[in-house]
Amino acid sequence: MTEVLIDCASWNCRGLRTLVKIKQVTSRIKNLKAKIVFLQETHMLDSETNRMKRRWPGQIFSAPYSSNSRGVMIMIHKSIPFQVEHVLKDSNGRFLIIQGNLLSTRLNLINIYGPNEDNPNFYSNLFLKISDLQGKCIIAGDLNCALNQQKDKSSGMDNTHNRTRKVIKQFMKELNLSDIWRDQNPTKLQYSCWSGTHKAYSRIDYFLV
Structure with missing residues (x-):
């Protein structure tokens, strides 16, 4: 069995509307030596992805919404x-x-930009889709929800996303997903x-694997 180590990065970049911002983001990614990158809040339409493709040696996939959000x-x-x-x-x-294969491993790459409001239905529907996938999953992104109320908020208790938090944790348990950073930094x-x-x-940005 071949083991592959890959550096991944996730970043809510809050818009890639200007050339200056694109250069800043791509430069930072290059410094991180990241090979799989999950970006949220790109504010970039499909017709504009060439601006990133000119600076990224590889494949780019996007799910746009509008030029000023998501x-x-x-x-x-x-x-x-x-x-x-x-x-x-x-x-x-x-x-x-993104569903595919990495050498002999069936792998799903999933990027999430969660709603700001307490919206458990969004995560229920999304995780039901994920539960149908075959193979391993790398889920990354801005969940807009602190999963650990004591450790992931500087103000302590967070009661703003209780229903969302409950749904995410429920599916993490059912799908055997781990908050890998917290596992390594308890x-x-x-x-x-x-x-x-x-x-x-x-801390509302996560890698769940």
Whole structure:
């Protein structure tokens, strides 16, 4: 059995509308040496993906919504022997599923940009789709929900997404998905987002594998 180690990155880039922002994002990805990249809030239409393709040596898939909101993208470096079989795009620009094979492994790449509001139905419907997939899953993205109320919010308890949190945790258990960063950092307090409204830091960006 061949073992392949691949650096992955996930980033809510909050818009790729300007050339300056595109250059900043692609430069950062290059410095990270990431080979599979999950981007959220691209604000980039399908007709505009060539602006990224000119700067990325590999495959690019996107599920756009509009030029000023949502949109997710998955980029796979040409050095990764990933054979794509099927692409499922959300018309609302909130998720993108790439099904394929990496050498002898059946693999699903799933990018999520979750709703800001407490919306358990979105995750129920999405995870039902994921449960039908064959093979292993790498789920990445901005869930807009802190899964651990004590450790993932600088303000402590978070009661704003209780129903969403419950649904995500339920499906994580049923599908044997792990919050890989938390598994490796069980007590560490580190955050990925600042909310000016709530004056608090949170970790709402995850890799579930």
